[in-house]
Amino acid sequence: QVWQIRLDMHLLNHDGNITDAASIAGIVALCHFRRPDVSVQGEEVTVYTPEERDPVPLSIHHMPICVSFAFFHQGTYLLVDPTEREERVMDGLLVIAMNKHHEICTIQSSGVVMLLQDQILRCSKITAVKVAEITELIQKALENDQKARKEGGKFGFAESIPNQRITAFKMESAAVDTNDVEEQAGEIIAKADPPSEVFANPVLHTPGTAQIGEGIESSWGDLEESEKEEAAEEEGESEAAAFECEKVKTEDTSTVRETKSHEPIVLSDSEEEEVVILEPQELPRKTR
Amino acid sequence: MAAERGAAAEALVGQVVLPGDLLLLPAHYDEDAEGERLRLSAGAAPQGRLLCGPGLRRSGAGLLVTKCGLLRHRPGGGGAYWVDSQQKRYVPVQGDHVIGIVTAKAGDVFRLDVGGSEPASLSYLAFEGATKRNRPNVHVGDLIYGQFVVANKDMEPEMVCIDSSGKSSGMGIIGQDGFLFKVSLGLIRKLLAPKCEIIQELSQLYPFELVLGMNGRIWVKAKTVQQTLIIVNILEACEHMTSQQRKQALAKLSGN
Numbered sequence: 001q002v003w004q005i006r007l008d009m010h011l012l013n014h015d016g017n018i019t020d021a022a023s024i025a026g027i028v029a030l031c032h033f034r035r036p037d038v039s040v041q042g043e044e045v046t047v048y049t050p051e052e053r054d055p056v057p058l059s060i061h062h063m064p065i066c067v068s069f070a071f072f073h074q075g076t077y078l079l080v081d082p083t084e085r086e087e088r089v090m091d092g093l094l095v096i097a098m099n100k101h102h103e104i105c106t107i108q109s110s111g112v113v114m115l116l117q118d119q120i121l122r123c124s125k126i127t128a129v130k131v132a133e134i135t136e137l138i139q140k141a142l143e144n145d146q147k148a149r150k151e152g153g154k155f156g157f158a159e160s161i162p163n164q165r166i167t168a169f170k171m172e173s174a175a176v177d178t179n180d181v182e183e184q185a186g187e188i189i190a191k192a193d194p195p196s197e198v199f200a201n202p203v204l205h206t207p208g209t210a211q212i213g214e215g216i217e218s219s220w221g222d223l224e225e226s227e228k229e230e231a232a233e234e235e236g237e238s239e240a241a242a243f244e245c246e247k248v249k250t251e252d253t254s255t256v257r258e259t260k261s262h263e264p265i266v267l268s269d270s271e272e273e274e275v276v277i278l279e280p281q282e283l284p285r286k287t288r
Numbered sequence: 289m290a291a292e293r294g295a296a297a298e299a300l301v302g303q304v305v306l307p308g309d310l311l312l313l314p315a316h317y318d319e320d321a322e323g324e325r326l327r328l329s330a331g332a333a334p335q336g337r338l339l340c341g342p343g344l345r346r347s348g349a350g351l352l353v354t355k356c357g358l359l360r361h362r363p364g365g366g367g368a369y370w371v372d373s374q375q376k377r378y379v380p381v382q383g384d385h386v387i388g389i390v391t392a393k394a395g396d397v398f399r400l401d402v403g404g405s406e407p408a409s410l411s412y413l414a415f416e417g418a419t420k421r422n423r424p425n426v427h428v429g430d431l432i433y434g435q436f437v438v439a440n441k442d443m444e445p446e447m448v449c450i451d452s453s454g455k456s457s458g459m460g461i462i463g464q465d466g467f468l469f470k471v472s473l474g475l476i477r478k479l480l481a482p483k484c485e486i487i488q489e490l491s492q493l494y495p496f497e498l499v500l501g502m503n504g505r506i507w508v509k510a511k512t513v514q515q516t517l518i519i520v521n522i523l524e525a526c527e528h529m530t531s532q533q534r535k536q537a538l539a540k541l542s543g544n
Contacts, residue, residue, distance in 0.1 A: 013376060084470070
């Protein structure tokens with residue numbers, strides 16, 4: 001059987017990061033959709049109406065969800081799920097689409113930022129956490145809807161409107177007390193530990209370029225000297241900027257170097273035949 | 289296709305209309321249910337031309353509503369009907385004054401992002417006092433306040449920063465600093481109305497500069513960053529605050 005399906009997305013309102021919201025909306029719509037049942041007997045094809053036979057769902061193998069990262073100051077600062085204003089002033093954008101089996105479906109990088117390999121790996125770890133949460137939310141919502149339909153309760157778009165969950169122009173604002181912000185900021189800076197100066201073994205794989213996987217020979221020219229210093233600085237700052245990311249990640253900043261000692265994670269009900277696990281590689285320092 | 293019996297336009301003024309509603313004009317009141325005969329009654333037909341404004345389209349039997357909103361009517365000069373609708377997405381319209389962000393310089397023409405489906409073009413000669421030798425000092429990322437001379441669905445919109453007599457009349461490059469933000473189009477129209485309460489009340493608070501673009505963009509500049517941000521927050525909140533709540537918020541601020 002070959003069916004053709006068309007997905008139209010109407011953007012009602014947004015405050016930035018349309019990609020993520022649209023990817024979630026799209027995949028949920030496809031999961032929620034039911035198509036007419038069909039039976040084929042030899043040459044004869046019967047398409048049953050919804051009244052004759054219950055429509056069947058599409059066979060969705062996995063749910064890829066996009067997560068966007070905005071970079072500022074040449075990769076020093078990283079923001080997950082940027083708002084409209086942050087998008088307008090960002091230097092670069094990284095979009096990673098992943099499913100709950102930790103399989104990366106898409107990586108797209110745009111803007112003027114050159115990303116290091118471990119930055120991308122860190123982003124993919126954040127993505128894994130976010131995608132797990134979002135997939136769980138989606139499953140719960142689909143189950144609730146199915147239950148409501150079976151029990152004859154109320155469901156659908158019209159029901160969400162009175163609850164003001166899909167609202168037009170309402171934005172919940174958080175009141176911020178800015179009276180003594182300067183003193184507080186001064187205290188925080190004074191009490192904080194200075195970021196650790198030197199890494200015993202800086203994990204610098206290839207200067208200046210983002211590279212994942214098997215070692216491809218670096219074809220950039222003589223960038224060794226200047227790039228090494230800048231890249232080492234970036235390393236230090238991007239480690240310190242980890243508080244911008246999810247809280248879980250603050251523990252993971254050191255696991256980048258330790259991954260080798262762990263066994264590769266066995267992916268459970270994944271349907272992929274061949275699985276490539278991304279790990280930081282010690283690339284041979286070959287330059288022309 | 290069954291023809292809907294429309295309602296009289298005058299009866300629905302000030303009420304909500306939905307896309308697909310048919311509005312009948314006075315000349316069509318006595319129409320047959322099947323036929324399309326027009327009764328020419330000299331007394332009932334309005335003088336002058338009836339203007340069919342945004343949200344309405346002329347169809348054989350009257351006016352067809354294409355947007356949801358409130359129906360409005362202006363009696364002067366032949367009459368005008370339009371639908372007052374609320375939306376955030378801007379569609380370029382000829383004659384509108386908008387704020388654009390310069391995204392690229394392509395030869396003699398600047399490309400501006402005006403919030404529409406396509407970037408608008410602005411020639412470097414379209415500034416007051418600009419000649420081939422004397423070029424305006426525009427860089428990528430600058431804000432420009434101009435108006436559309438060409439804006440339709442078939443062509444890329446074109447903007448200019450001078451009016452028909454060659455004077456800039458307030459248009460041109462918007463200065464440094466300040467803060468640009470987006471609001472809905474309905475709020476912009478409310479702010480542009482003569483003797484707008486919101487602007488009068490805000491001007492009691494601090495002195496500030498304000499540029500309103502019909503594409504939903506507002507640029508504000510006050511003396512300090514904090515004052516600018518306060519004004520920005522108030523304008524954004526005006527979308528869904530009643531005038532009572534607004535007066536309370538302003539009273540609290542000026543009390544501080």
